[in-house]
Amino acid sequence: MGVTIHDVARAAGVSVASASRALSGRRKVTPEVAERVARAAAELGYQPNAVAKALRDQTTGTIGMVVPGIGNPFFTTIVEAVERELQNSGTDLLLCSSRYDPQVEARRLETLLARRVDGLIISPCDIEASVPAVLDAARRVPLVQLDRHIEGGAADWVGVDDEAGLVLAVEHVIAGGARSVVFAGSRLVSSSARLRLSGFERAAARAGVEVREPLLGEFTLEWGIEAGRRLLGAGPLPDAVVCANDEIAVGLVRALRFGGARVPEDVSVVGFDDVGHATMCDPPLSTVRQPVEEMAAEAVRLLGQVKAADPRPAQRIAIAPRLVVRQSSRPVRADAQ
């Protein structure tokens, strides 16, 4: 363990400078030297020490990513997309989970900064509580928020247009004939949770349909099941339930069916995200697709342009979502509208 460039240089009978130059090709050496160094490196199994290189170059070839949790399939999908995107540029990803806890999130950011990552991509777990840690990090290193963001708009962000997505979903169920709608989402702790609710409310109000009290819990299958139970226990069902993500929608459909309701005949259900198993549940879920690949590519591209403590105004790139109609919502009626 621990073959250094000095060992290679000695074995090749040249100076460390020549060895380094031969290996990196950043300055010319005679073919003779190049040959000897290459042979020595191969024989000794030399592998450059990335730590030393990072110290000298003041750059680690690493970017840090912090997401609320990797249990949620949306985040695993976006992590994979970011990793794929980075691979092209030879940078590695240090992945951390904040476990939906702003304190853990702040600690993870600290250690990523101590490890001198070249940049950060973060989906802040809490729209308010995450503010100080995120702004502090953005002051020290290029940072881009992906999907979720903190309030105030002071840091760059790439994500889907949450409000527009919910408008699509609401207009779709109304076009299918729904006269009463309800929103099943998450407590309003994240930007996604808030914007999706407000998009829902705006579209529903504009359409003039009956709007029930929203059901707010977690972004999980469990909460979807619970929300379905509550709907069943609260008198006549609404015509449509619009959910803040697919997990909730899948759980909700399951609970409604278990309680004897038919989907979509009695109730239309629409999800959000279109990752994971939306195509493979029963019935296949109508949902709003987030363009995950595009978001990841855009985040990486933007990260390359951002500088730490950038004085220029923060960019906010909202990518348009797309409605994907499957079988959990009633088809659009010819006489609608």
Added chain:
Amino acid sequence: MGVTIHDVARAAGVSVASASRALSGRRKVTPEVAERVARAAAELGYQPNAVAKALRDQTTGTIGMVVPGIGNPFFTTIVEAVERELQNSGTDLLLCSSRYDPQVEARRLETLLARRVDGLIISPCDIEASVPAVLDAARRVPLVQLDRHIEGGAADWVGVDDEAGLVLAVEHVIAGGARSVVFAGSRLVSSSARLRLSGFERAAARAGVEVREPLLGEFTLEWGIEAGRRLLGAGPLPDAVVCANDEIAVGLVRALRFGGARVPEDVSVVGFDDVGHATMCDPPLSTVRQPVEEMAAEAVRLLGQVKAADPRPAQRIAIAPRLVVRQSSRPVRADAQ
């Protein structure tokens, strides 16, 4: 950006040695010096450079983990468990996905080694093709295999006793009255895939029941659905299907029900893993539970003991799985056996 210990020392009016000692507490300094250094560090917002520290100490406080993919809920669960386990010792996790590709896996190992991780935890994607990269890595740094492993037994391993788990599952469905059984698993590219099949075959042969041709594909929901379709298209259903993981089982149940078969009345279905949504599908899935927390704890503990190129024989720690009976399998009949 870039406050160094020299800056702190200058601001405090002491040498870098004193500053370092005051901050680390590894040698005594006068209260006066301690106070001035602490104040200077706080005022300047000093944060030690982990890269420089790693170079000097020859240890990075980081361990690398390579799993086949984070789309599979079993791996996300085990990653989370390992991360929790490591957090206590203050070490960070560099997580990589091999995407089920031995070449990608080898490259990821290379970069983790270049970054001088203090250890590696790996679930090798291919029982044969992963051999050279894993053995090479084990020669250079402490390495523990978790869950999957390479053939030959040359590297340490922690996991569940796959064969024993399948025996539990088979004996359970037979106790429930099954006279014909089939295995739905994955192509035999990983140790898990092979051992689970062999456990199945051994138990079924011993019980003397009819054994159909196994269905081998991927560890995914999609493959479970496909496997279910194939069963439906191949004449009379077997009494029981034992699956290599829960994803397959959930997909298979869905396909069978869609095709009109009743679970568990017509067919018993048993999964493996008991992570993710086994409790929340319909019907709740009977499965073999992997003690993920315990496996993660054991892997981290073992990693602390392993040395690179350890001459002592490799350890193989197989933790006993536990059968969890829910509603996808017929209950054990009083008259059985």
Added chain:
DNA sequence: ATCGATTGGGTAATCGATTACCCGAGTGCC
């Protein structure tokens, strides 16, 4: 008073790779 030990602080080496800087040899041109 003197000697040895202890205490606390400073200087500089160290980790490994890169590269600024310097130097000698060779080349081309007048």
Added chain:
DNA sequence: GGCACTCGGGTAATCGATTACCCAATCGAT
């Protein structure tokens, strides 16, 4: 032949934190 360049190689500084080593001051004991 002499001058200006180019080319390729070597020496040592650099990145930042830690610590081996050294030194001065103080204290206690004889």
